Amino acid sequence: MVLERTDKEVIIRLPANINWEDLELMIRFIKYRENVSKSQATQEQIDQLAREVNKQWWEENKHRFLKQP
Numbered sequence: 813m814v815l816e817r818t819d820k821e822v823i824i825r826l827p828a829n830i831n832w833e834d835l836e837l838m839i840r841f842i843k844y845r846e847n848v849s850k851s852q853a854t855q856e857q858i859d860q861l862a863r864e865v866n867k868q869w870w871e872e873n874k875h876r877f878l879k880q881p
Contacts, residue, residue, distance in 0.1 A: 813826055
């Protein structure tokens with residue numbers, strides 16, 4: 813692996829035989845960190861959004877987990 817930093821970018825060179833699934837996970841993580849760094853949301857706002865998403869997901873999927881009489 814080779815890391816190179818220029819004035820405008822960081823260049824990462826990896827061997828051709830790298831595991832593509834692992835590489836994709838790393839790239840997703842880097843994109844996530846880049847997006848989060850631009851956020852002005854507070855932790856409280858993030859927690860509230862997570863609760864809302866989880867509640868909605870549960871309402872849409874609970875039939876898959878609970879036995880219906």
